[in-house]
Structure formats: C-alpha cells, structure tokens
Amino acid sequence: MQTTVKSPVNDSTGNLLDFADGFVRRHIGPSDTHIQQMLELLGFDSLDHFSDALVPEDIRLTLPLDIPSARGEHEFLGALRVIAEKNKVYRSCIGMGYTGTVTPPVILRNVLENPGWYTQYTPYQAEIAQGRLEALLNFQTMIADLTGLPLAGASLLDEATAAAEAMCMCVAIARDKKRGFWASDDCHPQTLELLQTRADGLGIDLKVGPIEEIDFNHGQGGLGGLLVQYPTTDGRIEDYAALTARAAEKGCLVVASADLLALTVLTPPGEWGADICVGSAQRFGVPMGLGGPHAAFISTHEAHVRKLPGRIIGVSKDRQGNRALRMAIQTREQHIRRDKATSNICTAQALLAIISSFYGVYHGPRGLKQIADRTHAFTCALLKGLERLGHSRTSDTPFFDTIRIRLGKGRASATRQVVDAALERQINLREYADGTLGVTLDETADAALVADLLAAFNFGHYTGFDIDDLLAEAEADGMLSHGALARTSEYMTHPIFNEHHSETQMLRYIFKLMQRDLSLAHSMIPLGSCTMKLNATSEMLPVTWAEFGQLHPFAPDTQWRGYTQMFRELESWLCEVTGFSAVSLQPNAGAQGEYAGLLVIRAYHEHNAVGENKRNVCLIPTSAHGTNPASAVMAGMHVVPVACDANGNIDMNDLKAKAADHAETLSALMVTYPSTHGVFESTIREVCDVIHRHGGQVYMDGANMNAQVGLTSPAMCGADVCHLNLHKTFCIPHGGGGPGMGPIGVAEQLVPFLPGHSVARPDTAGEFAIGAVSAAPYGSPSILTISYVYIALMGAEGLKRATQVALLNANYMARRLSDKFDILYTDKNGNVAHEFIVDCREFDKSVHISIDDIAKRLMDYGFHSPTMSFPVPGTLMIEPTESEPKAELDRFCEAMLAIREEIAAIERGEIDAENNPLKNAPHTLQMIGGDQWPHPYGREQAAWPKAWLRDAKFWPTVGRIDHAYGDRNLICSCPPMEEYQ
DSSP: OOOOOOOTTTOSSOOTTOOTTHHHHHHSOSOHHHHHHHHHHHTOSSHHHHHHHHSOGGGOOSSOOOOOOOOOHHHHHHHHHHHHTTBOOOEEOOBTTBOOOOOOHHHIIIIITOHHHHTOOOTTSGGGBHHHHHHHHHHHHHHHHHHTOSEEOSOBSOHHHHHHHHHHHHHHHTTTSOOEEEEETTSOHHHHHHHHHHHHHHTOEEEEEOGGGOOTTOSTTSEEEEEEEESOTTSBOOOOHHHHHHHHHTTOEEEEEEOTTGGGTBOOGGGTTOSEEEEEOTTTTOOOGGGOOOOEEEEEOGGGGGGOOSOOEEEEEBTTSOEEEEESOGGGSHHHHGGGOSOSOOOOOHHHHHHHHHHHHHHHHHHHHHHHHHHHHHHHHHHHHHHHTTOEESOOSOBSSEEEEEOOTTOGGGHHHHHHHHHHTTEEOEEOTTSOEEEEOOTTOOHHHHHHHHHHHTTTOOOOOOHHHHHHHHHHTTTTOOGGGBOOSOOOOSGGGTSOOSHHHHHHHHHHHHTTBOOTTTSOOOBTTTOOOOOOHHHHGGGGOHHHHSOOTTSOGGGBHHHHHHHHHHHHHHHHHHTOSEEEOOOOSHHHHHHHHHHHHHHHHHHHOOTTOOOOEEEEETTSOTHHHHHHHHTTOEEEEEOBOTTSSBOHHHHHHHHHHTTTTEEEEEEESSOTTSOOOTTHHHHHHHHHHTTOEEEEEGGGGGGTTTTOOHHHHTOSEEEOOTTTTTOOOOTTTOOOOOOEEEOGGGGGGSOOOSSSOOTTOOTTOOOOSSSSTTSSGGGHHHHHHHHHHHHHHHHHHHHHHHHHHHHHHHHHHTTTSEEOOOOTTSOOOSOEEEEOHHHHHHHOOOHHHHHHHHHHTTOOOOEESSSSTTEEEEOOOTTSOHHHHHHHHHHHHHHHHHHHHHHTTSSOSSSSTTTTOSOOHHHHHSSOOOOSSOHHHHHOSSTHHHHSOOOOSSOSBOHHHHHHTOOOSOOOGGGGO
16 A cells, blocks of 8 residues: 655654655755754745745645655565566567667666766866766767768767758758758658658758659759668668769758768768768667667768757867867857757757767777677678578668568568567567568677577578578678778777777776766756756666667567556656646657647647638747747747846736737747746736737746646646656756656647657557657657656655755755845745846956856866856856755855855955956866966965865866867867877
8 A cells, every 4th residue: 555755844753664755855855954944044834835935826736746655765666677577678670770789888887877977967067077078079089980071969869850950951051042852762761750840840841752763953942952871771782972973063962861880881971972971879889778868970071060950079278278178169059049049959968979989989990890790790691591591682782780571482471470480589570561571680689599580581490500601601692791882991090999998998987087077976066947956876777677778669569568557657647747638758858848849839720720820920038948949940930039027027018919919820938937037927827818818829848847846737827738858857867968858748639739650659649640759759768767766756745845845945045145146036025936046247347257257166166057147148047956955055055155255355356356266267186286376365265265175075177168269279079199198
C-alpha cells in the first residue's frame, strides 16, 4: 500500500515503517529548521501561507495533484527493473541511421555516469568550462576531418533535424532568392519527414524524388540546395562527384547526410564536392536508447560560418596570452537576433558529443578504421552466404555495412517466414514494402550473428557455412576493397587522437578535462531561467540499463512494452501537472517543444479556417525568451512584439490594442509564467482571455514550470499549449549544454493535431497530426526515465513542496541581497517568484564595473555567474532551486555582498578603478603563483577573499578570455599540440 508523504515541517517523526519521504527530504536542500528560519525572515508561518501570498488566488489549484504518493528509492528502482524487463533487447539489423555500439567502459563510468560531466551548465562562462570546451573542440575536429569540410559545429539534436537545418542554411545562403530544395528519395524516411515538416512552415518548396530526375529549376528561383544520403538508406554507395559539379554550375548547394564510421574508409563528402555534411555520431559510443539522445553533426566551409546553426567552439587567448577556448560568434544567439535568428536551436547535445569525441580519442584513426573494416568484412561475408542460398542484393553498387536483399527465385513471398525466423533468433530486420529485406551490421557484429542471419534467410535452418571461407570468397571477389570510392586522405592526425589509447591515459585525460569545469559537484549554479537543480543518482541509474539503452527506435513495439508503460504513466503525470488533456513526448529539446506547440496551433487554425482566412500573427512580449520569436518564424508565423510596463509585466493596453488590430489574423500569444522577469503576474487569466476573445490560442513557455508544479498550472492560467523543459523542472541534467527534452501538453481542442511519425506512429498522434518534429517517435526516450523516476520518488506532496521551497529560497536570497542591490521586479507585496533580477547598471555608470566583471569575480569565490543581461541588459538573474541548502544560499549571498563592498571601495576611491580584483578576475593559479604581482591588492584578496575558499577552492583554468580576438582569428579545430601542454 502506498503511503502519503509526511510534511517534515509538521511531523518530524512520521511512520517508523515508512521510508517513502526520505527522497523528498534529500532532494530538497534546506532542513525543516532552516525552512522555518527563512519563513520567519519573510514574515510567514508556513509554506502554504507563503505560497498563497505569491500565487494569484484565481489560478491556485484547489485540489492536490492526482499523482501517486512518493515511493522509496530502493523500492521504486526494483519496480522499475520489472518494467524494464518488459523491454526485449534484440540484436538490431534495422539500420536507418541507428546502430549498435560499444561504449568503452572508461567513458561509460567516468563521463556518462559522472556528475562532474553531466551536471555542468552551457559553457557561457568559458573560463570555468575549459574541459568540456576542449572535448567539444575535439568533436568538431573529428567531424571536420572525417567529412572533409573545414568547419564543424558542436553538435545538433539528431540527424534528421540537422538535415532540416542544412536545408534552411541553403535557402539562407541564397538570400531567399532560391527557395527550392530537392531531397533524394533514398534518404532515411525520418529525415525526409522532418524536411517536409520544416519546409511547410517556412514556405520552402521541397521535392522528394530520385536524384537522377533532379530539376534544378524546381521551386521559386530554382534549387537552393539538394540532399543525398551517403551511403543511401538501403546501403548503396553512390559516386556523387558529377552531381556536385552540375549543382555548382547551377548555384545549388549540396548537402550530404553521411555515416560517420563509413567516412573512415570512404572518400569524404568534402572531397567529392559537398558543401554541407550532416549525420549522427550515435554509433560513436552512444546507445540507441529507442531513439536518443544522440549528437548530430554538421560541417561546412568557413565561408558559411555565419549561417551555421547551433554552437561553434573556437580558440582564442586570455589576458595573459594563454590559449583559451570559448563559444565563437556568440552574437548569433537568439536573444539578440530574435525573429531574424538563423535557427531556433539554442543548445547542443553536448554530453553526447563529448562521449563521441572521447570515443574518437580512445580509438584513434587506426582503431576507428579497424572497426569499420571489421564491420564491412562481416557484411561481405554475410552477403556471400546469402548468395550461396540463392538470394541477391537489389543493386550491384558498392556497399559498406548495409545490404538490401531480394529473396531467391520462387521465394519472394517468403519474406514473413524469414522475418519470423530472425525474430526467433532475437534479430530485427528492416522490412520494405516491396518484400525485400534490409540488413545493417555494426561494431557489435560477430560470427554468431552472421550464422544466425544466414539461418533466418535459410528459413530457420542453420547453414554450416564457415565464415572464414565466406570472407575469403568475398576478398577474392574484391568486395573488401572500396575501389575508386576508397578514402585516400588522412584524418584525425592531431596528437590528441593518437596518444590516449590505453585506459590509464584515457582515464587521466578524462579527469584532467573534468577538473577544468565547474559543475553542481562543486557549488550551486544560480542561473535564472535555467533551473540547475539536483540530478539525483537514483534518477540517473536506469539511463544506462541495457533494457532502456539498447533498443532501436523502429523495433517492433512488442519489444518495448516497458517503455510503453513508462510513456503512458509519464504522460498522465505530466497531464496532471499541466492540467491539459494530452501530452506528446516527441520534441527532444525545449526549442523543439516551442516549435511543435506552435505547429499544433497552426494546424488547428488551418483545420478550422473559413475561406482564405489565415491566422498567422504571433504576439510575443518583449521580455520573452529569444527562442520564442525564432520558433514562431519557423512555424510560419509573423511576430508582433508586445510591450512590457515599468514593472516588467505585460502591458495590458498594448496587448489589447495588438490583439484587436490583428483580430482577423491572430494565431497565438507566447507567454512565460511566472514572467521572464520572475514575477507571478496577477493578470495572466485576463491576458489569456484577451487572446481567446480575438480567436487566438495561448502558448505558454514552460521554462518556469518549477514555480508552478502543485500550486497552479498552465491550464489554470488559461493557456492552450505548453512545453515542459524536462531538463529543468523535471531533473534531466543539462549535461554541459544538452541533452534536453521538451514535451508539449495541449488542451482538448488541440489533441487531434499532436505530432505523428511516418515510420512508427506514436500513440498520442492525433487524427490530424502534424508531421514529425524529431527523428524518433518519442524523441530521446532513454532520458525520460530520469523524469519518470523523479516524479515517482517525489509524489504529489513532494512535488508541491519542491515548488514551495524553490520560491522560498529565491525570496530569501532576494531579501538578503536587497539592502545592497536593487531587486528590479517584484509583485505588489515585494515578493518574487522562483528567480529574481539584480540591477547592476548603476555600477557601470559610477565606476565602470560591468556585469561581466561581477561574473568573472564570482569565479574567484567558486561560483558560476547568474544569467547575465537577460531579460534586461546590465542585470543578473538569480535562481537558486529547491535543491540548494540554506548554507549554500548564504555562501552565495556572502560572495555577492563581498563583491558589492569591493565595488563600494572603488566608488570611495580606496581601490584603483582599473587595477582591482573585479577588472582582473578571474585570478588563476598561474597568476597567483607567478613571480610578478603587479596589483595594488594582495594575493589573499585575489584568490581567497572568503575563509571557506581555504577549505575548497575551484581554480579557473584560464584568465579572462578575449572573445573579440577569437572572432577575428576564427579557429574551430584543434591547434598545434604544443599549445595543449
């Protein structure tokens, strides 16, 4: 029987036989005593009275969440094991861009399972992120080398999304003068579907057809680009050199969607004329996970750097002239370009790209080629055996690891028999509509798998073929050679890929880089809008269970019944949290959730349109997240900004006027709640009513759901759709900038339009489903286990309490800092929500101390900076989360107050206005230990301004970075090895 969580504030003993509330106490940082102390400081006697004072009465939940009571960690993990065992781990030969792989144990244990890596934040503060920046630079170098194109990004969401981004790149490079795009029909089907989804929103004239029928005049202005798969989805290796030459003559860019392992042995796309290359790095050490998360890649020529979506890591230098890494060309961020942004992608699959980069470092070019050669050899041996059985390939072109088989004469109708024989041997094959079968081998292939496959194609009877004989036969026929398409150029020649092949070397390299990065393992990361909360170990454990990790996204659903159960329960819990009728788990990032939600609204309006009525106007407050306008444009909407008043709230007069002006064309309002300014706006119901009266729908950005769960909900506020950042509120870790998940919840009228998928339709897909928005039907399922465990361990009462303590921690910190800093926005009672904004603009005016100076000085105190200059330039937005104990809140407040006193000393003329601890921050060990000390303050004040730093000091690896130098001298791959020493 499940038990209700006792409130530790009112009952410190509870039931001696009940351990269910233990996780809630461990997740929530402050003790009962400290919660009472903070409440008393703020003038409240209970958490309920406190939260009632913050959340407007007309949107408060009146009933508790209908979610099961909290479970104990050990108990629930045991129950989850039972669920996991409902998943059947078959050997996958389906291919389609997803293959089996072996994550080297040294990487599995010390990166994927290591909070020193997975709790890092996005590397905006580069001085304390040098380790993951180097790992990502290694990823970029590896991708550039393998694809034969000089500039690579730091990863994208999945292969299909990367292809869609490349299509948009082609149109942007053509300055919208060429809006046609041709995709070869032998690309992966999920890629083609995402291209269609993206093209529909942006008005790109997409044509899917045989590449030999290409029409360069297709679309407005002709083709801006074309996409080919290399090798094709059914395994053929085509020579595209002649095609790229023709395309160049026509001013059409060529995009190649390539297999990364194949590029170790095949001529890279950059050498046969491709302009852009995309693909997935999944087979470089990242489990399939029923579809994700995985790091996609994109590479191109340096001339297109300003159009490249996502993040790019570049090399610069610090003030002492040392090599330093940082994110390059940051002015492309959506918060600056907004509706003019190149893409809405504001993240990367950083943790997964890091894993793949370490996989490349660990194996090196020789090891990767050995894996490729071995995989190809097994494929050749398999084909020879199939030919002996009377079967044949559907094509005589070269192949790498994938073959498409036509059954022998008189046996064409026996496809089902072969598939069933394979299933009996726990092997999944790819089935084509014409009765042919696809087989893809990978790193995990062995002689036993080949023997089982031959038995399946022999209708259940083992052949007794000797694999060495088959291989010798294939070699005699020249199959093992790739002939004219064989790669001749070197790759991954940098020493970083050639010096870490023993486990000892690899282990030390991983930890050397990890120690250069500040993570939640060191201190709180108080970033507003980012919710850097505890990612509990119990939540993380199931991610690496084979039953969740080793499943192909297009395997028969009878093999992932455990996932099905988890999806249904998680969807129901998220519906309860949001108040909505249905949830789609497909969007695999917050920005993708925005995009999907807006596409659903767009489809709803189109379905209900009368005549030529077109609702395409999206109202967006000026305070909104930068991805909001970028996502709206991608969904085919016209963005109209709505002003905010002096208190940071939506200007109701401006909203009403804009809604009335666009009454005939109003599609949606995008709103964040609590507001981006960190306040529960009392007018939120009225805001939603205004939009509904004028025929629009309300999209709520779920970035701030950590202030809502259990107290209010998007539906209570009046919203129609909301995305949920599971990597914020629901404990999926940020992983240094990814992965994330962005499921959307929708009201009843929008349910019929939830995303579908042409390869494997999700259960939540509606009758009038929009096209897929992620490559896999359920996005990145393997990390959904984290949020599933979190909700189960917290229960309804625990979730509510977490929200209340998140609000309490923020208000406590705001009160502590308010004597020395101006808190920019509060409600009428002086309260904030789960985050608050500290106004630092006066310091820049008085003594030229910028928020950048404050951010770098915080590093000397062992902290990551709060969010800088968003949503208001010259400010810091602080969000502590419920997981931080009072001692850590006080430590951060003391650091901020000490920095304020340093600023005051400059104002009083006691410290030099230019040569001071803030302007020179951060202070590295090299600076402190150097022979020269050209500063009027001492080393003690520089490095140990507070006593606690003597006990535990995090040293920034480099001094303040010169970003302008790096952008003027753009280097986005590994520089000479001597600079690493």
